[in-house]
């Protein structure tokens with residue numbers, strides 16, 4: 343693989359030299375980009391000597407106008423020519439820039455222009471790492487598909503003990519190396535995915551909804567795209583950026599979600615319904631805000647269309663994957679839903695346990711197949727859970743194709 347290694351300004355910058363070596367030993371070509379702050383900790387000459395390439399240091403050259411012009415567009419060329427962008431050490435400042443889309447130096451500009459794999463290895467003081475601002479930035483980047491190689495616990499350069507030390511360069515190199523064997527087992531498939539909640543209005547200012555953040559569905563959409571599928575994502579209202587290079591249709595209500603799904607159903611070969619669709623809606627929404635009174639308020643709600651069940655009725659040879667969010671009797675409820683909605687596979691998760699399910703970055707699921715098999719995944723990051731779900735889908739797809747060929 344062709345790897346761009348971004349080196350941030352932290353005491354761990356010297357370990358990036360070891361990372362260059364480890365990547366080279368795995369057969370990867372490395373181009374180093376240093377921030378100005380990184381140069382306070384290590385000389386570009388070290389990386390130039392190791393890689394045999396000029397280290398990229400600034401967005402604008404201080405030399406001739408011609409050089410300035412060529413370096414001003416260099417970040418686009420570098421972005422296009424490389425398969426992976428790794429940043430080690432990724433400082434709190436770099437994480438914040440990436441998370442918020444600031445582009446005031448070569449590395450942050452390169453990050454925005456980069457469409458390949460991104461691996462970030464943070465390193466900083468433990469209090470900085472644990473600060474909610476840093477954790478929010480990391481969660482944002484993770485949700486966008488960046489791989490985070492978590493810092494290790496231990497003695498830090500500042501004298502404190504805690505998480506913040508750059509991960510072992512060999513472990514970072516292994517994480518980058520794994521990207522090179524990215525499966526492309528969904529090439530030729532068109533995957534239609536629903537994600538997030540729906541909002542059902544009660545009046546012009548109120549609605550019925552649920553706690554779905556969309557993280558699970560977005561992680562599956564991004565993983566499916568990485569594995570070569572064409573992806574269409576139908577999303578309820580969430581606070582996540584639309585994934586790059588994925589057709590994303592924003593909807594609000596169950597009716598709107600149904601319409602968007604039905605419009606894209608024909609082209610889909612795999613349908614994954616991870617959205618938490620509201621089961622009830624108010625069919626008559628008053629034009630004016632409901633007034634508060636001293637008496638009890640009753641609102642009549644009607645069932646929403648069951649999109650999954652409707653697809654199940656006429657799915658043909660499409661592979662249909664449902665989800666089940668349960669608070670008890672997980673497997674029995676999941677099996678009942680899989681059969682009644684005619685799904686080929688159903689992903690079941692408990693949604694009353696802390697740290698998994700709704701809103702969290704992590705999940706734990708049971709993946710049920712029509713054949714009766716149950717695969718367990720997690721507890722793990724939703725990105726990893728997404729990969730496990732797609733592994734099961736790809737395997738089932740293969741066995742169905744093989745059965746078709748035999749018939």
Ligand code: PMT
Nearest residue numbers: 554555556557558615618619648649650665666667700701
């Ligand atoms: O979004 P996150 O915060 O990351 O959380 C992820 C998740 C918990 C929402 C997700 O993993 C999950 O479980 N999604 C399904 C939630 C759900 O609505 O489950 P259900 O058991 O109520 O519905 C069963 C299936 O029918 C689901 O595939 C659902 O999309 C579908 N359905 C339900 C009702 C309806 N009117 N139409 C539907 O298509």
